[in-house]
Amino acid sequence: MKKLILFISFIFVMSSCAVLDYPKRVAGYSIANFENEQDGRFAFASDLEPKKAYNKCNLFLFENNLQVNFENKKKLYIVASKFSLIFEHTLDSTEVAFFVSQTDDKKTKIEVISNNVRLAKFVYNKLSEYFKK
Numbered sequence: 001m002k003k004l005i006l007f008i009s010f011i012f013v014m015s016s017c018a019v020l021d022y023p024k025r026v027a028g029y030s031i032a033n034f035e036n037e038q039d040g041r042f043a044f045a046s047d048l049e050p051k052k053a054y055n056k057c058n059l060f061l062f063e064n065n066l067q068v069n070f071e072n073k074k075k076l077y078i079v080a081s082k083f084s085l086i087f088e089h090t091l092d093s094t095e096v097a098f099f100v101s102q103t104d105d106k107k108t109k110i111e112v113i114s115n116n117v118r119l120a121k122f123v124y125n126k127l128s129e130y131f132k133k
Contacts, residue, residue: 033115034079034097040117042124045107046131050076053108053131054100060130069095076100083119086126090119098127 046053054076061068067082078098083090096119099111112127114120 034095034099034113040114040120041111042113042120043109043111044124044128044131045103045109048108048131050100050102050108053110054078054098056131057098057100057110057127060127083123087119087122090116094119096120096123 048056054073057078058068058071061078061080064086065082066080066085069079069081071078077100079095080098081093081095083094083096094114094116096112096114099113101109101111103109110127110131112120112124114123
């Protein structure tokens with residue numbers, strides 16, 4: 001009976017999101033730090049479809065010679081770095097995430113998130129201007 005309880009406890013712990021995220025964190029592909037960020041989170045709305053808004057975010061990164069560290073085309077997010085090319089108060093390794101999602105009123109919400117609040121605000125301003133073009 002003890003083995004069964006131990007086995008069920010082990011399965012429960014292993015199936016929790018936090019434990020399953022550790023391999024991604026070690027590999028450098030975790031977005032948990034961006035999902036929990038509050039201060040460095042800025043968002044704006046667009047009339048573009050989510051997929052087109054996602055592609056426009058990618059184009060913004062390409063045109064500014066920024067590095068895409070990883071992306072998920074299905075969940076519509078991008079994590080990029082090398083922002084020292086356009087913002088002098090940051091390191092090359094500082095990452096910014098772009099999350100694209102559809103809202104209830106058929107608009108698309110684009111979130112710019114970074115642990116560096118000043119960088120997040122700067123990229124948010126640049127990206128929102130880019131979307132107005």
